[in-house]
Amino acid sequence: MRLKSFYAKTMTEAMQMVRESLGEDAIIVATREENGGKAVRVTAAIDDRFHNPSKVDAVEREHKAGHDLAFELNHRPEMTRDRDDWLQYDDEQEAESSLAESIIDVLLKHGAPEDILDQIVNCAAMSNLDEPSIAFMAALDTLYNFTPLPTQAYKKxxxxxxxxxxxxxxxxxxxxxxxxxxxxxxxxxxxxxxxxxxxxxxxxxxxxxxxxxxxxxxxxxxxxxxxxxxxxxxxxxxxxxxxxxxxxxxxxxxxxxxxxxxxxxxxxxxxxxxxxxxxxxxxxxxxxxxxxxxxxxxxxxxxxxxxxxxxxxxxxxxxxxxxxxxxxxxxxxxxxxxxxxxxxxxxxxxxxxxxxxxxxxxxxxxxx
Ligand SMILES: Nc1nc2c(ncn2[C@@H]2O[C@H](COP(=O)(O)OP(=O)(O)O)[C@@H](O)[C@H]2O)c(=O)[nH]1
Ligand SMILES: [Mg+2]
Structure with missing residues (x-):
């Protein structure tokens, strides 16, 4: 997967850039205002595997299996079947799934709501980073704004x-x-x-x-x-x-x-x-x-x-x-x-x- 950020003056321009650069399959991971609202930053991802239709179902099942691993100790029969498929996937997918598991585990412990959990896990998985804490940090950096309070004179x-x-x-x-x-x-x-x-x-x-x-x-x-x-x-x-x-x-x-x-x-x-x-x-x-x-x-x-x-x-x-x-x-x-x-x-x-x-x-x- 590739993750790329685009800066533009307006959301329409940024979306146009995403489409031109990554094509129609690009997934928008995050949008945020930059420079006090004068610009927008859109982060989009393209999953190379989506160009290979035989893998699309597998990716979806893996995503589901990754979630269920964290949520359930006992496997439901249908999940076991999915898991067997999932176990046959290539190394990259396994690594991604264990990365997702680690992050899901931490976020569940912290009581993060499901929408946030999903967003962070997806964004971390797309970062191409193996270490959960580093991928988590990259996801936080992509998804959230960090604006320290002024340490010098401030007019407001x-x-x-x-x-x-x-x-x-x-x-x-x-x-x-x-x-x-x-x-x-x-x-x-x-x-x-x-x-x-x-x-x-x-x-x-x-x-x-x-x-x-x-x-x-x-x-x-x-x-x-x-x-x-x-x-x-x-x-x-x-x-x-x-x-x-x-x-x-x-x-x-x-x-x-x-x-x-x-x-x-x-x-x-x-x-x-x-x-x-x-x-x-x-x-x-x-x-x-x-x-x-x-x-x-x-x-x-x-x-x-x-x-x-x-x-x-x-x-x-x-x-x-x-x-x-x-x-x-x-x-x-x-x-x-x-x-x-x-x-x-x-x-x-x-x-x-x-x-x-x-x-x-x-x-x-x-x-x-
Ligand atoms: N341990 C700890 N106590 C804090 C912290 N921030 C505030 N407090 C304590 O929480 C209580 C309420 O804080 P205060 O500033 O009076 O809250 P206010 O009602 O919002 O003004 C006080 O006893 C503070 O000392 C913190 O970061 N750590
Ligand atoms: Mg007070």
Missing amino acids: AMMFVGAPGAGKTLTVAKLAAQGVMNGLNIAVITTDTVRAGGVEQLKSFTKLLKIDLKTAKGPAELTKALADVKGADQILIDTPGFNPFKTADMRALASLGASGDIEPILTLAAAGDADESGEIARIFSALGVRRFVATRLDIARRLGGLLSAAQHGGLAFSEASGTASVADGLMPLTARSLTGYFFPKSETSSTDSLRKNLHQTSRKKSTG
Whole structure:
């Protein structure tokens, strides 16, 4: 199989390029916007075996057998017959099937929804890579966007939104600390003024960082606070926990977001149920959210929710939080680092490997 990406200004142009280059049999594996929506990237695959009709059925049976291997311990009679056929296939197909099995196994453990599982497995199988973790990484890179948060001055204020307890306040504190360490002029505004202790929680961090924490009760006050901190390299806005399933909450959040030149960024706990995380991401994407920070990775064992949020909300991965300590900062998520959570290298628990990752990154950041 061959996998190829095409860049064009419009989807129509990209599809035309796919057809011209790979022919009518090409399968579209992924489409995504590039360059802030100014271009599209279409990844298409062509299966050489589809030019050999006798093999088409075999490929389909193999695909089915690969799935059933992971889903069922006991073979149904009809599957055994299929498996016998499948066992006679050439090495390339066997290798692909065991690659698919490894990836299916990992994704099932992580509670990934079936549509995502299918997409990743298909994309990984088409990558022509033998090592499951590498093929998985290539699939993540093809299927998802990774857009780290800015480390330099940024013209939009960044407003962190999400369910109560998702880690918004800690994310703001971590980013403020990182920004100050990088020599940036950081402004912090909190709109979490009603909940008891909402302001105090953030103030305890901003005080240490010598940042004058601004408070804003609603959209009008937020507009004013934004004007007060104009000129800061980065403006971070903390918000109260709004319930994504309550229309009134989402309306209130939308008007906060419309109070200035603001980018809303979702903060999402990693351990959430996959379907629920996908739904939450979709709701927040309607508010203009385009990327998300994955939090509480140290206390998560199933990361299917993160894939679901990216897929169903159309969101890019930005950073990860894996400790409750402000000093540890956030770690940019990439296809490689995300793969590390699904395919941990050592036998140690994923918490340990994550911790190691985060410490290495923060050390690298502070030395580089
Ligand atoms: N272990 C761990 N705890 C976290 C992480 N992110 C947030 N927390 C904790 O989760 C709780 C809720 O976080 P907070 O930032 O207050 O959530 P908010 O309601 O969205 O503002 C706090 O006790 C945080 O210290 C994380 O990545 N790892
Ligand atoms: Mg908070």
